[in-house]
Amino acid sequence: MDARDDIYEYSLDTHHSEEEGKKMRKKFMGVLALLSVVTIIEVAMGMMWSRDESMASILKYTFIILTLVKAGYITMIFMHLGDEKKSFQWIVLAPYFVLIGYLIFICLVEALYTGGFRPGIENYFGF
Secondary structure (H helix, E strand, C coil): CCCCCCCCCHHHHCCCCHHHHHHHHHHHHHHHHHHHHHHHHHHHHHHHHCCCHHHHHHHHHHHHHHHHHHHHHHHHHHCCHHHCCHHHHHHHHHHHHHHHHHHHHHHHHHCCCCCCCCCCHHHHHCC
């Protein structure tokens, strides 16, 4: 069978030395370690303080902030956004944090809904 000439083997073009490979693996292991530590802290906080009513709101907002930090860090490392200029980083990350923050705000506000009509809504539907 003849060899196909329409398939391009990209792995043949990699010109990384072993030192660069070790550096990249060390970086990824550092990212794994940092994200694992933050996740372990989140789980430990949840296990210790989840039943304490006085810590519930602090715990909730701490989880939200740590989750946003982890997501931003993953974006900076694995999407190579950390190699870009600071202005471009903010252009990409600012809408993300604003929109995710807004969605979280809506979820928290709607979680307080008790099942009745809100003031003014009943007149709109003619009740």
